Each structure stands twice: as C-alpha cells, then as structure tokens.
Amino acid sequence: DESTRKKNIALLFDINKTNYGMENALRQLEQMQLQNGGWSWFSGGPDDRYITQYIVAGFGHLHHLNVLANEEATMEMLSKAIYYLDDRIREDYEKLLKSKSGADKDQLNYTAVHYLYTRSFFPKISLAQENKKIIEYYQSQSRSYWNTQGIYAQGMIALTMYRSGDKKTAEAIIRSLKENAIIDEELGMYWKSNRAGYFWYEAPIEIQALMIEAFHEIMKDSALVENMKLWLLKQKQTNYWKSTKATAEAVYALLLHGNDEFMSEPSITVSLGKTLVDLSDSPTESGTGYFKKSWNASDIISEMGHIKVSSMNSSRSVSWGSVYWQYFEQSDKITNAATSLSIQKKLFLLGNTESGPMMELVTASTELNPGDVITVRIELHTDRNMEYIHLKDMRAAGLEPLNVLSQYKWQDGLGYYEETEDAATNFFIDRLPKGTYIFEYPLRVQLKGDFSNGITTIQCMYAPEFSSHSEGVRVKVK
Template sequence: MNNELQSAVNKLDANQMPNGAWSWFKGGRENRYITQHIITGFGHLKQLSVADANEKTAEMVSKAIQFLDAEFIQEYKDIRKYDKNMDLDLDHLSYTQLHYLYMRSFFPNIKKSKEVEEIISYYQTQIEKYWLSRSLYAKGLMSLISHRNDAPIMATKILKSLKETSITSEELGMYWKANTNSWFWYQAPIETQALLIEAFSEIENDTETIDNLKIWLLKNKQTNRWKTTKSTTDAVYALLLQGSDWLSVTDAVEIVLGGQKIEPSKLENVKVEAGTGYYKTSWNTTEIKPEMGDVSISKKGAGIAWGSLYWQYFEDLDKITSAETPLQLKKKLFLKTNTDTGEKITEITKQTALNVGDLVRVRIELKSDRAMEFIHMKDMRAAGFEPVNVISAYKWQDGLGYYESTKDASTNFFFDYLPKGVYVFEYDLRVNNSGNMSNGITTIQSMYAPEFSSYSEGVRVLID
C-alpha cells in the first residue's frame, strides 16, 4: 500500500508543470479544473487525517494553489474584460469559481494575498444573493464555502432549503428527485450525493440525516455501477466521514428460520467474509419444511444490513400470481382485429376463444422504483403462438434503449440502463396451433444484483 501511495505521489510530481498546474494528459496544456480536482483530493485526505504530509506533497500543493489563485483572480478580472461598465451585482458565480472556493477552503493555512481575500468576499456576497436558483451540487459547494468562511447563518439556510426539497424513505434513504445525470462535471448524482453528505456532516453533524444520505449512496451501488474513479473516490470519502461508524460493527445479524437460529460458524462449508459478515447457505429438498417460511431477522449493532432469501419450488405457470418488489410487472393479452374504424384490441380472458390465424397483442407494463443497470426481462409465450417480428434488434422507445431478442419460446429484453419510471412494451403474435395451453409468465431480474427480481401472473389461453 505504501509503495502504491508513493508511486502515485511520484507520478503527480512528475506530471506537474513548472507553473504548478496539471494537464488532463501528460504533454497537454494546463487545465484549471484538473488542477483543482487534484488539490481537492489532497484536501479530502487532509480532512480524513490520512494524508502523510511530507515535503514533496506540501510543495506540490503550494505550487498548485499559487497557480489557482492567479487563475481565480484572472477570471474575476475577466468579468469586465469586454465591458468595463459590467454590473458586478449581477450573477457572476461560475461553477469553476465555486469549485476553487471549495478547494481553497481546505487550506486556510496557506496564506492568501489581499486581492484573493477581497475577491473571496465578493463571491461570498454573490452566494448570499443567488444561492436559491442554483443546482444541488452548487448548493452543496456554497454551504461548505459559507461555513468555512465564517458565514454560518448562510450555510444553515442552504441546508434547511436542501432538507425541505429532499425525499426520505425507509428503503432508499434521503435523496433528491432533481439529482440526475447530465453532460457537465457538476451534474453527476454520485458526486452530488457525496458532496451533500460532506455538507450535512460538517455543518449539522446530525447522525440520522447523514446515515439516511449514506443509505441512498449504498442503495445506488446495489443496482448500479459507479462509472468513474471520480465518483467512486468521492463516494468512499463521503462514507468515511461522520455519522454512524458502520465499518467497525462486528456483531453479525441474527437470523431465526422456522424457530431455529442460523449460526454460520456451525454450518458445513460456509465461510463468513471478513469485514462485511457476508455468508451464503442453502437447504436441499428433503430439509425444507413449511415452517421455514417464518423468518425473523434482528441486528444488534448500528448501521444497515442487506440479505436475501430465495425459496424455489415448482408450480404450473398459469397458477403463478404476480410478485410485489421494487420491480413490478403486469402482463395482458389482447385480441387484435381490424374494423372499418381502424384497429381494435379486446382483452383476452379465460372465456375468450381464439382461432388459428388470429393476431394477439402482448402488452407488458414494467414499473421500477429506482434506476437500475443491466436488467434482463424474459416474456414466455404459449406453444400455439408465433411472433410476427422474428428479427432481433436494438430499439428505442420513449427515451429508453434496449435490445429485443426473439427466441423459440420467449421474447427477451435487455436494458443496460433502466431509469426510474413506468414503461409499456407491446408486440404481436400470430395464433398457429389449437389447444388449451399456458402462455407462461414474464420475469425480470437485475444481472448486477440478482435479489432484485419479479414476475407477472400466469395466463392460460384456449385456442379452437
């Protein structure tokens, strides 16, 4: 670990330009944002008291801040570059300047020039005027800047507003509906949530609020990948800040199944994972009894825990009832006919008699209460049906992209990203055989987190 740390420091030192800046890639031009991002990283390490402050890193930070101070002053002067009468009372709060103020607040011990001090004071008045119209990420930055610049009333006011616009649930924790992805570096949900955790932990230090914010971050990771090193490092930093110390909890979750306590240490070929307490066990057919459906779980320590229980058994497909999970499916079949007034569809019930040659429309309604990645939905069909469309292809529908693959007994849908919401999928089948048969069910499962799965109820069809 020490060797890797030293290697990273050496690489930063080798790539730092003589003026103190870093480029995005070696050999490129100086980049202010990249430089601010690197120095903010040193600030995070300092905040966690894990930075080994040696002469080399201190010199790197000092040189970079000299460069960034000069850039900060220049951007302020550029406000009147093309119009010397530009009104300074208008909104001139750029995200780059806000990011600088946040970065600079980690290093109060590095002396500021009088000019820098005056410009910081100017931007503090800008924050007090224009904070309300800004994004979640900007509000997080502004609350921390105000708090560290001895403006506690402003910091508290911003946090109060953030609380009022937040959503809190037992399942997903505390989050914001407006915290969505977009094109710019300051429009990233993971980084935004991590920043807001830092703001609430430093300014209010309310353990319950911080824990709820952390729950959303972990729940997001459960069904999504953190796509960049930047989002991952920011999330780890946020999780290591104040709030309940979840990492030091050693008490295992107590599980009682059918009146019998599960003790992993006594189970054959079961190992408990160090650090997380994760373990997995199973029972074969002869060991399973009806009373095992009665499960109680108790947790002694602080923090949260996740687990899943799967009960697998055989059942006729048309007797299966739909499952209520974070993913919900509804499947209906309609008889499609053409009339003088256009296309007409009628829902198929147990009493509906179909004939060979009829067209049947399948309608699947999918509801997801959170964003998920890498989802597979499989829609089974009766032996008497054949799909009209047999060509597999990538499709777009209402802003949702997915791959549709037609197989012998099912149609499959693959989503690399499924946003929160309700979606309706339709496709047509042709009746080609008679009989009384089950049309099967529709199943859906996260390939990333298999415990997130669901299925529709079964349907039976009669074909004359």
C-alpha cells in the same frame, strides 16, 4: 471481477506496500504537474482547470482527515497548484469587468464555486493582495445568489461560507437543503433533483458525498448523516460505485462520520418463488457476509421471478443483492447500440493503383493477406456536449498497430490522448462538443486466420451509465 477486487483490498493492509504506493503516486503527480502549476487530464495535453481543482480538493480531504502523507513535499506541490487556480479566478474576474455584463448581477458558476470550496481547505496558503478582493466578490455573490444554484453548488457554498466564518449563510443553506430533501425508510435521505448528467457537476454519488460532508460539518446531526449514508450505500448495490472518482468521494464521506450500525451482520432469507435459498449450502464470507448462488438454465422456471428477501433480526443493518441472467456472445455478432452517442466502425484496405492510393471497404468477401495495411475508421456522433470521454476500439489478434507510441493529439479542433494497448486502442477526450468526429489509425495484417475484430465502446468515465458501442466486425486473412 469480485475475487480480484477482494485481493486488491487485502493489499491495503500491507503497510509497507501502501506507503510505497502513496510515495509513488505523489512522485507521479509531481512529475505530471505543469510549469504553471496546473495538471492536464493526460500527459501532453493542456492544463485542465477542473482536474487541477479536483486533485487539490482530494488532498484537502486527506488534510481534513489528518492523513496527508509527506506533508512538506506535498504542500509545496499544492501551493503551486493553488496559485495556478488563484490566477485563473483572477482572469475570470478581469474578463467579467471588461465584458460589462454587470458584476452586481448573478455571475456564479460551478467552476468558481468549486474553486472557493477547494481553496477553503487551505486557508494557511497565502492569498495575493490583488486576489483578496476577488475572493470577497465571489463570496458576496455566493451570499446573494446561492438559492439560484443547484444542490451541489449550494452544498459547496455552505461549506465555503462556514469555513470563512459566515455561519449564518451556511446554516440558512443547510436548512433549505433539509426542507427540500426526501426521507425514505428504505432509501434514506436524498434529493429528487440529484440526477446523473454528462458534466462533472452532475454526478449523484459525488453530490450525495458532499451533502454528507456539509451536514456533518455544519449541522452535526448524526441521524440525518446516517440517513444520507444509507442512500449512498444503496447506490453501491452489489459490486462498486460506478467510477473511481465516485468511489473516492463516497469513501471520504463515510470516513467523516464513523458509526458501527452498518457493521452488524443481518440474518436474512431469500426465496425465488417456492425455491428457498439455503444459506447453509452457500457459506457467507467473513466480514462482508457475501454469498453467491447459481442455477443452470435448465433449472430455472418462471415462478422464480417472484423474489422475496426477509430480515430475521431488528438491527438497523444494510444488505443488498441482485439477480441477473448471464450469457455469452461472439463479439462480432453484437449489434450497434442506439443512444445519444452513436458509433460506426469500418475497416478499409489500403492499396495502390495507377491513379494513386485507394481505400477498399473490408467486407465478408474481402481477401486479406499478411502484410496488408488496414485503416480503422471510427465515426462518432453526439447530440450534446460531453466531458471526459473514453473511447475504446478493440482489434483482432491477427492485426498489429502501426502507431505504437501513446501521445496527445489534436485533430479538427478536438484534443485527445491516444493510447495503444495489446488488444485495443484507447482515446481519452476531455471535451467533446456536439457534432460528428472521425478517428482513423493504421493496422498491419500479421497472421492468417478467421478473427473477431471486436467492438468499439464509448463511455463517460465519470458517469459510466452514459455509453454506447458499435456493431462487431469479423476479419478473414487467407
């Protein structure tokens, strides 16, 4: 919650704890790096090219800000990762030549563009002679076909060209991006085409952060950068950007160009119909200006839906807030959510008969006893390809998992990492093609009682707005 996040922020000011955390994170990354130099999304899985490029680009951001910790050991690890990426782009090029699809045609893709952007942070790491012509090929493709790409790819191409010395192409791309941008007094500068999607390159916060990086580094236009920062901050709203990935990219963009315009504290009044919120009764928090006001259901009337916020000073400061209705419901009474992702969860009681093992669907009338074994069956359907999915299945307090070891698994051509926790089992899926999938795992009944077995939720980890959940289930043990 909000108070916990504030306590975690305070920990960042403990220098010793921060240094220990950085060293520990570096050790973990070194241990998780595969023999070929790449990283997988989760331990035990295959090397993941995008995850590797994302990690290297993240270190590139730290290197650009001159805050790279333990640089000698870090650069050794990064060199292995960059050589791995060099090998992958060479394989792409060789496949392209063998396919005879026309190397002179538009062969750009987001993976190649992101590789060039990532590689541009580390020009001092040597490039093998056979890879130089490949880099030149994709740079030539970028010069010729940048205008056929989306704004995210265009921003990365502009930075890549600028850092390689081609300022003419970089400035042409930035001019085009500026001409297609929308500038609004309230929302700042943004792009209409910057919409959320299911893939890593369809992430509005990350795209806006990269636009800030490009305009700051190439145009050095403070006014435009501040307008873009305004849109970025507006997306944060009351609590946080939607994922750790988005937050990291946003913070990097904000650190690139410091300005104290957003640090001034505004004086505001809030009215809900005829009800004026008296800030003297709700003291603001030092530094953030945060305050919270709550009403009981009996105090709320319909006219309070007319909300007005007024600023009492003329400083160019940013404020945001929200009004929400909060209520609680038993998890087993939650109904199924209908989205492009659909989940059905069923419990089956395992038993033995004369004709062999059988599975009986657990219903409200099913009698369960301690020692019984239950199979959880989750049916997942998606009508489109998706990436980096988190499936979380909650379970009743009286049930215990038989699979206690977390590990990477393969099933019907689908690779995923299964993690067992005290109250739930998590499935992390890096690639989820269109189709229907079945997940099963066993539980043992341990305690008597009437339990809520919770719901199953699914969410794109880096685009959390794409989510769904199953209906709730109740379990009775005699």
